[in-house]
Amino acid sequence: MKKDVTMKDVAEHANVSVSTVSRVINGKISADTPIAKAVLKATEKLNYRPNAAARFMKGQRTGTIGVILPDIANPFFTGIAAGAITRAQENNNNIIISSSNGSIEQEKKSLEHLSRSVLDGLIYCPIARNEVFEEIEYFKNIPVVISYRRDIIPSKPQVYVDNIKGGYIATKYMLRLNRKRICFLAGFWDPPCDSIDMLKMVSSPEAGFYTTLDRFRGYLKALEEEGIPYDPSLVFVTRYSHESGYDVAKEIIATSIDVEGILAPNDLVASGVIKFLMEQGISVPHNISVIGYDDSLIAPISSPSITSINQNSKEVGTKSVDLMLDLLKGKKVKDYVVDVSLSIRKSTSFLKSKN
Amino acid sequence: MKKDVTMKDVAEHANVSVSTVSRVINGKISADTPIAKAVLKATEKLNYRPNAAARFMKGQRTGTIGVILPDIANPFFTGIAAGAITRAQENNNNIIISSSNGSIEQEKKSLEHLSRSVLDGLIYCPIARNEVFEEIEYFKNIPVVISYRRDIIPSKPQVYVDNIKGGYIATKYMLRLNRKRICFLAGFWDPPCDSIDMLKMVSSPEAGFYTTLDRFRGYLKALEEEGIPYDPSLVFVTRYSHESGYDVAKEIIATSIDVEGILAPNDLVASGVIKFLMEQGISVPHNISVIGYDDSLIAPISSPSITSINQNSKEVGTKSVDLMLDLLKGKKVKDYVVDVSLSIRKSTSFLKSKN
DNA sequence: TAAATATCAGCAAACGATTTCTAAGCACTT
């Protein structure tokens, strides 16, 4: 097995010492001196690439930023990843991604692994609060940006989506369409139980970080502004899948409560809801309007196409890298809140007063 | 800034030498001896984590496998990634992912970057043949598995999808539905031109690696078996997006040739095709049947739901890691071909003989 | 009991880079 070419090889080839080679490579000798030219020619010829591990050991930057995601199969998170990669590459940095495939145990393994790695900084999208993260010394020595969740790890800069506004503008839009009986589907990765007292969860500070709760806060705010009392029987718990949406729609119809609109926690759930309603001959948008979340690929493709909250997941990624690059330069940074918007399509329509 | 805790710290704390600590950690001293117990207790107490960079410098394994993907926003590739992560974690290895966001330039940068990193091995899903890869010494010193493409880098083990069979079974199924006039939509990341002489491309050996060409080979084989002559006017070039599908359907209808079935290069294109046809009042599946590719999330969600070729992208990922782990153990490995299957849904139906 | 062998922990040399230190070389001043 042929060895990698090292600085020593370059030095011998250029008839200088290794220290000189190092200095040329790091730009401490201006490139137009004859000695630098000779060295650069040798690196070129031998196809020399510096060894990142050795550099890292001397406390140098490696140009590598780690990203930990909860689930690489989820388009929201791959959006973050794509944004991060784009921005990092624009700045000649590289991203390495570790995914925990939805499990907190795997997330801890990812943390353990990256803590032995050669990172300049870490962009961390945590599934949940996590003692492993807090006790790893390595992560106290490199800059960390928390993405996607807010207020989950204290004292770290964070980039998150304005989910309160998301819930708010979706609800507001429903109300503008004259739809007052609005189901709120509370999305959970792992539902704690079948029915939940959302009001209680919202007021308990410990639970402050669930994105679902933020959306619910927005929902409450919009109702309040219009003077509509909150009706707990309009809240249903769901997971984030198409099937889950189908099932919860069945459940809603089975209760035979009056429903004019449904807010889904993502587009997959929305499409499952729509599928069940259509099968039952309930027209979407005319009888019941549906709003999704994520504004993903499937929103424009479904029929009817789905009105959805756009979360700008790519922007979460790019902004996280921006913050990271600033931190690496030693600058102070501020939290960044990514704005949301409503993409209006065919799954929502004005409700004429019922006969 | 507090320093990371090193072996030296552990050694001092346990009153032994660093070499002893190293041996305990690497299991060269059995864990039940008193000295080992003392060392382990110290590592525990001090929260010691070995430094991967230092280990790597001594030629040790780091437990890290790199994966280079063309596009992290594409569900097919994130399927590969998810499979790879799952299998790697089962074996206490970790995956780091680098995505080139579809550009060959970025792919080269990813290669450059990972070639300075601390990998035990590389799983490489190349966009195209690539001189950078071949000239990096580092990749000659570590095991490499080529995924998703076949025969693009000689002499490396590979894991790829049986696209010939994919094209074949899709076409066969169309024929069984009595549909003989089958459009083949040739998917390209970056279409070389508007219309293409597929027969010429297939016979030119240089082009052997395009997945689209393999699917076309399967298409030809199925036609031939049924004695149906190949009609080049049934081939259309397309990209991989929903819009591209919509546009190509428009183009097909504009030519007013007789079409009974359409084979799309992925589900997005299929859904775009269906959208246009439905808008024109052309019934899918009755007038024209459509088969997609990928069997992705959107296939069951679309209406009508899309009959699609399932590529098992997760299996590409898991098998790639299996091969890699064998290579790391020094075993010989064989190429692995991932099987495909047809998921039948509502976008295809039997064609009654036309009046 | 003494000699031969096995076991084991510590010393020190790597691994490939960066960086401090050092000494040589040079131009200038007086």
Add this chain to the structure above:
DNA sequence: AAGTGCTTAGAAATCGTTTGCTGATATTTA
């Protein structure tokens, strides 16, 4: 012409880990 200051490049130390070597101790054998 000797002393001063400055630049420059090489020698050597260093980062945290692994490992061959060594000498000391423990165990076995005659």
